[in-house]
Amino acid sequence: MYAASSHPGTSSSSSMEESHGIVIVGGGICGLATALALHRKGIASLVLEKSEALRVDGGSIGVHVNGWRVLEQLGVAAELRETANLVTAFIRLRMPLISYQMPPDQIQNQRSLPNCFQVPRRVAGRKEEHPDTRQELRWLKRKDLLETMAKDIPAGAIRLGCHVTAIHPSDPGVVLTTTPAGGGGGGVIRAKVLIGCDGSNSVVAKYLGMSPSKPTPPRTYLRGFTTYRHGHPFGDRFLRLRGRRFFVGRSPMTDTRVSFFVACHVPSAATSSSSRVVDARDTRHAVLQKLRDQRCPAEVVEMVRDADPDSLNVVTRVWYRPPWQVALAAFRKGAVTVAGDAMHAMGSYIGQGGSAALEDALVLARSLARARAAAAGGRDDGDDEPFLLGAATAIREYVRERRLRVARLSLEAFVMGELLRAKSMATKLACMAILALLGTKALGHTNYDCGRL
Known part of the structure; x- marks a missing residue:
């Protein structure tokens, strides 16, 4: 089972204060993948999840080949492949x-x-021996994906039932005000690096000044x-x-x-x-x-x-960030940034939300690991001051590397959603033309490799 801890706050916890090098807000797919990727590079982090248990709602999630490439780097792909057919x-x-x-x-x-x-594919009987990884798509239970990643994260690194209610700048880093899920007094956490993986209604995105995500017209999903x-x-x-x-x-x-x-x-x-x-x-x-x-x-x-x-x-609205917002938004402020749906919520129209979040996690962890190697001489202490001073530069590199990729995915998902809702033939033809240029029908968005961890 995964290693997690409940929020330590008590009725008198308003005076409690603790400090951490890297804090990740949100214990979903992106948050856990980021924590695991950092752990694989020898960097400690703390995940704060407001729910009192891992958020396994949603049934299943499709993972395309670009997502499987990340899971390979995280060391969990082989185990997860055993749970889902190609x-x-x-x-x-x-x-x-x-x-x-x-x-x-x-x-x-x-x-x-x-x-x-x-x-x-090449098959032997009912099961594939070696799937063509350029075309790999499997549907995983969300529970399997989350728990497989969580159990490889160090004990105590996932704190459940901890709701971040406010973020304030500090020197260095930021100060988080937290409250336990069950109510009562809260606490204060100082973070030198803050990563928001807390979904489309992200408190970290609000701190960065990003515009709120937008809802689609009401529809039942x-x-x-x-x-x-x-x-x-x-x-x-x-x-x-x-x-x-x-x-x-x-x-x-x-x-x-x-x-x-x-x-x-x-x-x-x-x-x-x-x-x-x-x-x-x-x-x-x-x-x-x-x-x-x-x-x-x-x-x-x-x-x-x-x-x-x-x-x-069941959801009645799909929340998304328009592609022009993704292309222009300020995704960072010093050593604070966002990833996953907090960065590029795009609904499920092209089935890339989860895989794109996995890409974010790998690229961000790789950038931070490079900063540590450059600034701290490769030492294994993830909280050393030279590394943390270089974190802002690492985050700037992460945002620069990810922006074009997620802007294109957001555009593709946005146009697909418009096509499904369109009533006029002119709108439909325009949407189909854009999707043809983007290679949507041939699943061109899956043919992407974000590299090694």
């Missing part, structure tokens, strides 16, 4: 295409479609996974099914489990709460009715109906 084909369908070419209940048997992209006790019939093919008023994605995770998402408009879900997340089980009934009304294939309806209840997650 996706070998992408099938994109529209409901009219199905009605003309095949019975709706038999889409899993269709192999040679006009809009099908096959991924080459249902995610989860379904277990087939005797095995599912879908092979290793990822399906994207688009109807007139819904959009479905389905991907195999293992021989007995598939991951899915459904996007549609359910007014009761979209207006029932002002929060980002609403009750998943109640919303599923409305989504199922919408799918039935649209004559969605029975296998898709059954997949949603039989989904594992604990895996269900």
Whole structure:
């Protein structure tokens, strides 16, 4: 199990003060990957996570080849590959295409479609021996990914139930005001280097003066996974099914489990709460009715109906940073910076949020490690003063290296979202032209290597 500690604050903790060299706010994928990457380079850090447990909600996450390259460098790829099958084909369908070419209940048997992209691989029986890493895509349980990274992080380096409520400049670094998740008195943490991996509503991004992330128009997004006790019939093919008023994605995770998402408009879900997340089980009934009304294939309806209840997650808005903001925003202030969704929230339109966050973690840790080697003569003390004095330069290099990459991803995701919402043909054609230039259909965004740790 991962090594974590609860927040040490007590009712009288307002006078408590502690100091750390590197503090990471947020214990999600990006935060844990950053801590692990720093640990692999011999640099200590402290992760502050406001939840009282690792945030494993969201069911599953697709990791493309660019993300797997990072997981290789972190030393956890082999273990994670054992938990998920390789996706070998992408099938994109529209409901009219199905009605003309095949019975709706038999889409899993269709192999040679006009809009099908096959991924080459070498196989032995059911499992691949050596997947073509240039094309690798697997769907992981978020829980597996987080816990695999967390267990390799040193004991006490993950502090759960610690909410950062304010950040103030100091010399050196910054001062964080924290409160425990259960209430009561808070504490003060001095950090010489601060990394915000705390999502689209980032307190660190606010400190940097970044504009708030923006919400898309209300729409219901249902995610989860379904277990087939005797095995599912879908092979290793990822399906994207688009109807007139819904959009479905389905991907195999293992021989007995598939991951899915459904996007549609359910007014009761979209207006029932002002929060980002609403009750998943109640919303599923409305989504199922919408799918039935649209004559969605029975296998898709059954997949949603039989989904594992604990895996269900519903959001009514996707939060994102516009590409022009990502291209121009101030991502750093001294030795303070952001990564992951705090830097470039982009929704799930191209499935790169998690993999891009892993890239951020590797590049940032590598930059900080170089600063330590240059300023501290390669010593193993991650808190030495020469290293920390060079951290601001390292962060500037990290931001410069990442900006073009994440701006392009943000543009691609933004245009894809606009295409899915577009009603006019002119807008659709413009979006498709931009996506063609970016190589979206050929998954060009996955052919990226951020280098070695």
